[in-house]
Amino acid sequence: MLHQQQWAKRLTQAVVAASALIGLAWGSQSVVHASTLAIPDISEWQGKLTSSQVANLKSQVSFVINRRQYGSSYQDLYATNNTALYVKYGIPFGEYDYARFTSAASAKAEAKDFYNRSNKNAQFYVLDFEENDVTSGTTNAAVKAWYEEMSALTSKKLIFYSYQSFATSYANTARQNFDAQWIANYSTTPTISYALWQYTDNNYLSALGEYTDNSQAVTSVHPISWWTDSVTTALSHVTYAYSSYKAGQHIYLHKGATKYVDGTAISTADRQKFYAISKVKSLTQSKSKQALYISSLGKWVLSQDATGFWVGQHGSYTLRQKLNIYSNAALTKKTGSSYASGTTVAGTVVKAPSGKSYRIKTSKGYISANTQYSNHAYYESLGSVKTITTKKKVYEYSKSTFKQANRASAVTKGTKLTVTAVKKRSTGSRYFVLSNGKYVTALQSYVTE
Numbered sequence: 001m002l003h004q005q006q007w008a009k010r011l012t013q014a015v016v017a018a019s020a021l022i023g024l025a026w027g028s029q030s031v032v033h034a035s036t037l038a039i040p041d042i043s044e045w046q047g048k049l050t051s052s053q054v055a056n057l058k059s060q061v062s063f064v065i066n067r068r069q070y071g072s073s074y075q076d077l078y079a080t081n082n083t084a085l086y087v088k089y090g091i092p093f094g095e096y097d098y099a100r101f102t103s104a105a106s107a108k109a110e111a112k113d114f115y116n117r118s119n120k121n122a123q124f125y126v127l128d129f130e131e132n133d134v135t136s137g138t139t140n141a142a143v144k145a146w147y148e149e150m151s152a153l154t155s156k157k158l159i160f161y162s163y164q165s166f167a168t169s170y171a172n173t174a175r176q177n178f179d180a181q182w183i184a185n186y187s188t189t190p191t192i193s194y195a196l197w198q199y200t201d202n203n204y205l206s207a208l209g210e211y212t213d214n215s216q217a218v219t220s221v222h223p224i225s226w227w228t229d230s231v232t233t234a235l236s237h238v239t240y241a242y243s244s245y246k247a248g249q250h251i252y253l254h255k256g257a258t259k260y261v262d263g264t265a266i267s268t269a270d271r272q273k274f275y276a277i278s279k280v281k282s283l284t285q286s287k288s289k290q291a292l293y294i295s296s297l298g299k300w301v302l303s304q305d306a307t308g309f310w311v312g313q314h315g316s317y318t319l320r321q322k323l324n325i326y327s328n329a330a331l332t333k334k335t336g337s338s339y340a341s342g343t344t345v346a347g348t349v350v351k352a353p354s355g356k357s358y359r360i361k362t363s364k365g366y367i368s369a370n371t372q373y374s375n376h377a378y379y380e381s382l383g384s385v386k387t388i389t390t391k392k393k394v395y396e397y398s399k400s401t402f403k404q405a406n407r408a409s410a411v412t413k414g415t416k417l418t419v420t421a422v423k424k425r426s427t428g429s430r431y432f433v434l435s436n437g438k439y440v441t442a443l444q445s446y447v448t449e
Contacts, residue, residue: 001041001043001067001096001098001128001130001161001184001198001213037060037061037062037284038060038061038062038203038205038212038214038284039061039062039063039064039065039196039214039215039216039217040061040064040065040203040205040212040213040214040215041064041065041066041067041096041198041212041213041215042064042065042066042067042082042212043066043067043076043078043079044067044076044077044078044079046208046210046212047078047210048077048078048081048082049078049081049082049085049208050085051085051088051089053207053208054082054085054086054088054089054091054207055089056206056207057089057091057205057207057208058089058090058091059207060205060206060207060284060285061091061205062092062217062224062227062228063091063092063093063094063123063224063227063228064086064091064092064093064094065093065094065095065096065126065215066079066082066083066086066093066094066095066096067079067095067096067098067128068083068095068096068097068114068117068118068119069097069098069113069114069117070098070100071097071098071099071100071101071110072100072101072106072109072110072113072114073100075117079095079117079119080119083095083119083121083122084119086119086121087119087121092123092227092228092229093119093121093122093123094122094123094124094125094126094159094227095114095118095119095122095125095126096125096126096127096128096159096161097110097111097114097125097126097127097128097146098128098130099127099128099129099130099131099133099146100131100133101133101134101142101146102133102134102135102136102142103134103135103136103137103142104136104137104141104142104144104145105136105145106142107142107143107145107146107149108145108146108148108149110146111145111146111147111149111150111153112149112153114150115150115153115154122156123156123157123227123228123229124156124157124158124159124179124227125150125154125156125157125158125159126158126159126160126161126182127143127146127147127150127158127159127160127161127178128161128162129143129160129161129162129166129167129170129171129175130161130162130163130166130184132166132170139170139171139174140170140171140172140173140174141174142174143160143170143171143174143175144173144174144177147174147177147178157179157180157226157227158178158179159178159179159180159181159182159196160175160178160180160181160182161182161183161184161198162175162183162184163183163184163185164183164184164185164190164191164192167181167183167192168192180195180196180221180222181193181194181195181196182194182195182196182197182198182215183196183197183198184197184198184213185197185198185199186198186199186200186201194218194221195217195218195221195222196215196216196217196218196227197215197216197218198213198214198215199214199215199216200213200214200282201213202281202282203282203283203284204281204282204283204284204285204291205283205284206261206283206284206285206286214282214284240287240288240289240304241287241288241289241302241303241304242303242308242372243288243289243290243303244290244372245277245280245290245292245303245306245308245371246277246280247277247278247279247280248276248277249276249277249308249310249371250274250275250276250277250308250309250310250311251274251275251277251292251294251301251306251307251308251309252272252273252274252306252307252308252309252356252357253266253270253271253272253273253274253275253294253301253305253306254271254272254305254306254307255271255272256305257271257301257302257305257306260299260300260301261283261285261291261299261300261301261302262299262300264299266299266301266305270297272356274309274311275294275296275297276294276295276296277292277293277294277308278293278294278295279293280292280293281293281300285302286302286304287302287304288302288303288304288305289303290302290303291303292306307357307370307372308370308371308372309357309358309369309370309371310349310358310360310369310371310374310376311349311358312349312428313348313349313424313426313427313428314349314376314377314378314380314428315346315376315377315378315425315427315428315429315430316344316345316346316347316376316377316378316428316429316443317344317345317347317360317374317375317376317377318342318343318344318374318375318376318377318444318445319339319340319341319342319343319344319345319373319374320341320372320373320374320375321341321373322338322339322340322341323338323339323367323368323373323374324337324338324367325337325338325339325362325364325365325366325367326365326366326367327365327366328366329350329351329352329353329359329361329366330352330353330354331352331359331366331368335364335365337364337365339367344377344443344445345360345362345367346362346363346427346429347360347361347362347363347367348360348361348427348428349361349369349428350366357369357370360374377443377444377445378428378429378430378441378442378443378444379422379430379432379442379444379447379449380422380424380430380442381422382419382421382422383449385449386418386419386420387416387417387418387419387449388416388417388419388432388440388447388448388449389414389415389416389417389447389448390411390412390413390414390415390417390446390447391413391445391446391447391448392413392446393410393411393412393413394410394411394440394441394446394447395407395408395409395410395411395440396408396409396410396411396434396436396438396439396440397438397439397440398438398439399439400423400425400431400439402431402439402441408438409438411440417432417434417435417440417447418434418435419432419433419434419435420433420434420435421433422442423439429442430442432447
C-alpha cells in the first residue's frame with residue numbers, strides 16, 4: 001500500500017492504463033486456478049468501480065482487500081460502492097484500516113470507527129500499520145489496543161499488514177496476536193513469518209484496466225479458503241500458461257493467437273512466425289500472467305499465445321525437468337534414454353523439420369529447445385555489478401582457448417574477480433574477460449554474479 005508513494009505511482013499508471021482500457025472486454029474471459037489468481041488491494045486510487053469491471057474481476061482474483069479508511073478522520077471515497085459490488089458479484093473480500101492513531105486510546109477509537117463503517121460481509125479485517133504517528137505511549141501498546149478493540153467487536157479474522165523492517169521495529173510484539181501476517185517486500189521474499197506476501201505494486205488487472213498492488217498467499221500456512229471463508233470465485237480447473245519469459249528470448253506466435261493484449265486483432269500474416277522478445281511485464285489476463293512486447297510488431301502479446309525456444313547458439317543448457325532423448329529432430333523416435341532434471345548438456349540449436357520449433361542436438365540425440373524446459377548454462381551478459389564470485393575451484397587462462405597449456409593460475413572457491421566483458425565462442429559457450437587480462441569460464445555452475 002505504501003501510501004506515500006501513491007501520488008507519483010498514480011500519475012504513471014493513469015497514462016499506461018488509458019491505453020489498456022480497450023482490452024477489458026476480452027480480458028473478462030479469464031478463467032484460472034484459484035491458487036494462482038491475483039490478490040489485489042484496492043482503494044480510491046483505482047477509482048469508483050463499475051458493475052462491469054467487478055463482474056469481470058471475479059474470474060481474475062482469489063479475493064480482494066479494500067481500503068475502508070485512512071485513520072478515523074478520512075473514509076475511502078469509494079469503499080462503500082466497491083464493497084457492495086464485491087457482494088453483488090460474489091467476490092470474497094477483506095477491508096483494511098490505514099492506521100493514523102497516535103496512542104492506545106485513539107487506536108481503540110479508530111478500530112471502532114473502522115468496524116462501524118465496514119461492510120459486514122467482509123471475510124476479515126486488516127490493520128495497515130506502516131507509519132509511526134504514535135506520540136503517547138508505545139507503538140506496540142497502540143497496535144495491541146487496536147487488536148483488542150476489534151476482537152471485542154467481531155469474531156472474524158484479524159490480519160496485521162506492514163513492510164518487514166517497520167513491522168519488526170514498531171510492532172514486533174503486538175503483531176504476534178493477529179491471526180495472520182501480511183508482509184510487503186518488493187525486492188525479495190520476506191525473512192519473517194508471513195501468510196500473505198505483497199510482492200509488487202505493478203500487477204496489471206485487465207478487468208480494471210489498472211495496475212495494482214498484488215500479493216501471494218502461502219497456502220501451506222493458510223489455504224485460499226481460509227481467507228475467503230470457503231467462498232469461491234472463478235472456475236478452478238484451468239491453469240495459467242507458462243509466464244516466465246525474459247527479454248532477449250524468442251517465441252513462436254501460435255496460429256490460434258487472435259488478439260493482442262490491447263484487444264486489437266493479430267493479422268493472420270503475423271502468426272506462425274518467430275519473434276524476439278524486447279521486454280516483458282506482469283499482468284493477469286485470460287490464461288496469462290505475463291505480456292511480451294514484440295518490437296517488430298509494436299505490440300504486446302499474451303504468454304499463452306506463444307511458445308519460447310532457444311534460437312542461436314548458447315553452448316550448454318541446464319535442464320529444468322527430465323527430457324527424453326530422440327534420434328530425430330522431429331522428436332518422433334525416442335532412443336529410450338533421457339536426461340535428468342538439473343543436468344547440464346552441451347548442444348547445438350537446430351530448427352525442427354516443421355520449421356515451427358527448435359531442437360538442441362546433443363552428443364546423444366535431440367531434445368526440445370523449449371525455454372520452459374531449460375536455461376542457458378552460461379552467463380551471457382554483464383550485470384550491473386562487474387564482479388563474479390567463484391562457486392568452486394576454477395582456472396584463469398592466458399588465452400581464450402581453455403586448454404591445459406593455457407592455464408595461468410588456479411582460483412579457489414569464494415574468490416571475487418573483477419570482469420570487463422563476456423565473450424561468445426562460435427559454439428555458443430561464453431567466458432569472462434578479467435580486469436587483469438586473463439579469462440575464466442562463464443558457466444553459472446562455476447561462478448555467480
